[in-house]
Amino acid sequence: MGESEENDESLEENDFLTHIGEQLSDIQLPKQFETSSHWMITANHGFIPYAQEELRRTYGKLKSQILVSGEVALMELPENHEKVWEMQRTAPSIFVRDMFPILAAAKTSEELTQDRLENLWERIKERAGLYLEEPTSISIHTRKSGKLSSFDLHELRAGLQQIMEGEGHQVVIQAPHLICSVYEHEEMLYFGLSTLVDQGVDWPGGAIRFQREEGQISRAKFKLLEAEQVFGIDFSQFKSGLDIGAAPGGWSSLLLERGVEVTAVDPAKMHESLQGHPQLTIINQNAGEVAFEPNEFDLLVCDMSWNPKHTAQLVIQLLDAVQRGGTVIVTVKLMHKKPLQTIRDCMEMFEHDLQILRAKQLFHNRDEITLYMIKY
């Protein structure tokens, strides 16, 4: 299984299917629609080969055309799109940051009159199996890649919005019921429609962005903020958290803001703004040298920059201090050449004591993924 990870370059090439766009152009249904579906898949930069490898393992085979090197691919999966959503819900891919089904396509060279857009919208709804008899809220996500084009996505967006509002729907920016995605690439427009529940986040391409706060201690804080949002964790429900590899203190500061009492372990110095915080205990030691009372914490977070298996071992050693049902969030650093194998090894180590709820490469994860787990 790890072997194919050695050949990431050829992995892309082998599956490279040119002209998928041609098949989909002019809103023709692919003939095999019932047994396959087309998807726009986005991963963090450099990780699309791993998203592809995961999907290949799930579906047995796929065809893929890379649109943005290392990042965005148009894939054909051998199941219809409802079945793919169902499979993604059951076992979400780690490296797929965002995906939407391509339900219609059009060429930018052909004039997109309002009539034509209306036809496209009808086709998109029909193919999505969403008849939208009741008014609902919809976000329109537009993105483009490839050669710079003069095509005006704003105008297209305005046209779509007019049609949707004409049907009584509300076009919103955040927390929509549905997301209508439009992706422009080299004279092709790809359209999709999915629920927010399926798509996961209401940011185009899954690129969640947070505002940098004044005095923010570290960018790492964004990782925990994103985990909170994407995994739907309410940190304010925890009483006592252990933060391993805590310095300079971005994660600790977020937990403190949520009202959690925090014990931060790191030989490196915590940010001065956190020194003396009444809810914070700082232990300037290596995490391998500390010990705690059983069941002292209901939350353990670990963002330690260390070898992933050593980190897993260290977290496991500290699990006695976590109550049953407690939450454990760990970033797994992908230092080696075989991320999928590294993740599998670490997950196997954790599985004995922890139920793994999600493993996901978040938008703010660089060469790492985040595990969201519950202690048995």
Ligand SMILES: C[S@@+](CC[C@H](N)C(=O)[O-])C[C@H]1O[C@@H](n2cnc3c(N)ncnc32)[C@H](O)[C@@H]1O
């Ligand atoms: C990416 S930083 C953590 C950033 C932090 N989550 C934040 O939000 O500011 C990784 C930290 O892991 C710490 N670290 C590495 N090995 C460690 C160990 N064995 N025990 C405790 N901390 C360790 C490093 O000192 C470093 O401060």
